[in-house]
Amino acid sequence: MTEKPKDTSDPSAAQRSMPSTAEQSAVSSTGRGVSSPFDSPTEQFPRLSKDVPRTDDELGLDPDVPPVGASGTAPDASPAYAYASIPPAANAPTDTGRLRRRNGENRRGTLDFGLFLLRLIVGGTFIYHGLQKLTGWFNGPGLDGTRDMMEKGGWDHPTVSAILVTIGEVGGGALLVLGLATPLAAGAVLAVILDAWAWKQGMIPGFQYKASVPTGVEMESILAGISAVIILTGPGRWALDRNRGWATRPFAGSFVVLLLSIAAAIFTYWYLHGGNPLTGIGPFN
Numbered sequence: 001m002t003e004k005p006k007d008t009s010d011p012s013a014a015q016r017s018m019p020s021t022a023e024q025s026a027v028s029s030t031g032r033g034v035s036s037p038f039d040s041p042t043e044q045f046p047r048l049s050k051d052v053p054r055t056d057d058e059l060g061l062d063p064d065v066p067p068v069g070a071s072g073t074a075p076d077a078s079p080a081y082a083y084a085s086i087p088p089a090a091n092a093p094t095d096t097g098r099l100r101r102r103n104g105e106n107r108r109g110t111l112d113f114g115l116f117l118l119r120l121i122v123g124g125t126f127i128y129h130g131l132q133k134l135t136g137w138f139n140g141p142g143l144d145g146t147r148d149m150m151e152k153g154g155w156d157h158p159t160v161s162a163i164l165v166t167i168g169e170v171g172g173g174a175l176l177v178l179g180l181a182t183p184l185a186a187g188a189v190l191a192v193i194l195d196a197w198a199w200k201q202g203m204i205p206g207f208q209y210k211a212s213v214p215t216g217v218e219m220e221s222i223l224a225g226i227s228a229v230i231i232l233t234g235p236g237r238w239a240l241d242r243n244r245g246w247a248t249r250p251f252a253g254s255f256v257v258l259l260l261s262i263a264a265a266i267f268t269y270w271y272l273h274g275g276n277p278l279t280g281i282g283p284f285n
Helices: 011-017 021-030 097-102 111-135 142-152 158-178 182-201 218-233 252-272
Strands: none
Touching: 111 142, 111 158, 111 182, 111 218, 142 158, 158 182, 158 252, 182 218, 182 252, 218 252
């Protein structure tokens, strides 16, 4: 006879292996087994056996390491690493000429237009007389007639003198009208007109401040004064030099150009003509 195997299984173990009612319902609703009590919304969370650690001992921190900001550390001690620093953004320009004009500041009114008219009149006058000497236009003597005139007037180098005066009047006058290289242009016409003033003044003793021809120096005095004014004021904004500093803000350089122009006129007159143009004027007798 064969003996029936004895059932050695523990009935309590069998009961534990059987799923509970809640697990059976979870399997029927989700189609999968329950692996954790937290997967079943009907199960209650297990109670934690220990509170959340809050102290350094509970967290296992080293008590020898001082916390941040604890006493004993230098307040100005720099950290072991350097923070990345971003340079501040550059401020936008706030003092530009365009912005001042837009905001109504630094208004010049009719100043630039007045300087343009001044340059136009003075530059046009020099161009007119220069073309008389260069081409003979406007009933002028031409280049040969200018050379003969200067030779009769006592100039030692009449050809060089005629070329210099013609270039100074035509070139300087044209640059004045355009407002281009204005300090040099005004300096050139100033030197030319000062030599013309000295030449006429030296013909007859006595101060010849009158409009008579050929010895009167009234016109030459006015043109010399206006040329000096343009050097000191600049051409204004109605000029090709409008973006240059000397156009609207002339300063020390203008005095330098003025002095150089006067010095050039004195040297040219002394070298090419000679004599003292101030003879007969007050203490210069």
